[in-house]
Amino acid sequence: MSFKPQMKIPATYMRGGTSKGVFFNLTDLPLEAQVPGAARDAMLLRVIGSPDPYGKHTDGMGGATSSTSKTVILSKSTQVDHDVDYLFGQVAIDKPFIDWSGNCGNLTAAVGAFAIANGLVGAARIPHDGVAVVRIWQANIQKTIIAHVPMTNGEVQETGDFELDGVTFPAAEVVVEFMDPSDGEGDMFPSGNLVDTLEVPGIGTFPVTMINAGIPTLFFNAEDLGYDGTELQDAINGSTEVLKRFETIRAHGALKMGLIKDLSEAEARQHTPKIAFVGKPKAYVSSSGKAIAQTDIDVNVRALSMGKLHHAMMGTAAVAIATAAAIPGTLVNLAAGGGERSVVTFGHPSGTLRVGAEAKCVNGQWQATKAIMSRSARVLMEGTVRIPNLTSD
The missing domain is CATH 3.10.310.10 (Diaminopimelate Epimerase; Chain A, domain 1)
Structure with missing residues (x-):
């Protein structure tokens, strides 16, 4: 041959x-x-x-x-x-x-x-x-x-x-503006709720903010999952059992968001939705050894991508974070101290990121108008x- x-x-x-x-x-x-x-x-x-x-x-x-x-x-x-x-x-x-x-x-x-x-x-x-x-x-x-x-x-x-x-x-x-980053028509919260309850058989029942902004994302409270939001990659990625647990939660979240019709479809849809957990601002040392003070950030966020904890933060997930932070009552907003805000600085495993977002409520439905961040x-x-x-x- x-x-x-x-x-x-x-x-x-x-x-x-x-x-x-x-x-x-x-x-x-x-x-x-x-x-x-x-x-x-x-x-x-x-x-x-x-x-x-x-x-x-x-x-x-x-x-x-x-x-x-x-x-x-x-x-x-x-x-x-x-x-x-x-x-x-x-x-x-x-x-x-x-x-x-x-x-x-x-x-x-x-x-x-x-x-x-x-x-x-x-x-x-x-x-x-x-x-x-x-x-x-x-x-x-x-x-x-x-x-x-x-x-x-x-x-x-x-x-x-x-x-x-x-x-x-x-x-x-390079300044990047994500225009109208809500995914789909109408309310960017699939259920119409800022916080829902997600039941995952064999694992537990959790409060969750499900949002379609930048990329479909599931936000959980870190403490509900047994974390505080300052974790680095090894704390999550070193355990096959932990990663399997996150994937099971993500699959049930995808079903609840209406992104899949059957749990078996989640395996072929690894990129979306993202799963993330948020914690109140707390000092930690980043993966590069940089000290992040509590006063440097508004909230800690950790997110998984393709089944592993991300080393920093996905850009689309950053849009989701900023948008959710701008809307009073979401888990991200509450972890960041609540209230109205147009900019949020969050901690991630590699350091911090500042992102701006604009959102408005029209006829009872929340819509994101723009998110902006700097990259290179x-x-x-x-x-x-x-x-x-x-x-x-």
Whole structure:
């Protein structure tokens, strides 16, 4: 049996916020991968190196964590008054599937830079110096995102002194606005309640705030789950039993939110909903050794992504946190001290993050109008990614 030579596909490896992934221009993909389906998924799985029973991604571009097993496909926008369409794929590490059900808020920070560098934004919209306003259509969730990308001498400015906890080195600041981040029509609380009760057979019954903002998220009180909200990754990820418990809770939450019709569907919908727990502000030492004082934060939040406690915070989950914090009576708002607020600073395993959000109640239903945060992004490598042909002679 003879085998075909490897395929070469133009690609860019980028960091966005506290994530990194492989970015593609839609028109650079093989024809069969330019449309959704099995061929596209198979190609992207092979690029990342999944499924990998060793959990290392040794034979691919993935980093064997939920933050680094990501793919992005960009194209000129098909939407009026938008520049680029952004499609995100969260690649499972040890299973052969890609979850297309949600957005990656962190990688959103890199979308504008890629779009500008690859000719997806009209030249008239790109200043020689200043800030380019890139209008992004997030195709997974059908929402508008605005990225403010700094420009110098006609090129994207990537270097700078903006520091982001969870990222080792400083870079240029990219302000990202998530417009109307509520998921779907009507009330962003699926049940219409700010706090519900979730019964999980064999585990317990818990108060929960279920919100569709940024990304569908389940918020629990840390103390109800046996934690205080200052935990680092090893406290959660070191126990298979603990992770299984969280996944069981998440699956029942997904069912209660109406995201799945049967518990068995949760296994193939790992990216959403997210599960998080909140605690009142309390001092701790971050994973980098940085001391976080109680007065530095309004609330502690820990969130899981793809079955593991995240090393920092997912950008979309940060939108959910800020939105929930802005609405009096949610578990996030109560943990942050209650009352009305338009900005929240929360603690996560790598440090702190400040996020703003605006929400309003219209005819008895809460709606999020905008969430805003600062991230950074840069190109790590660009050229071609190689993968074996998926068929043999």
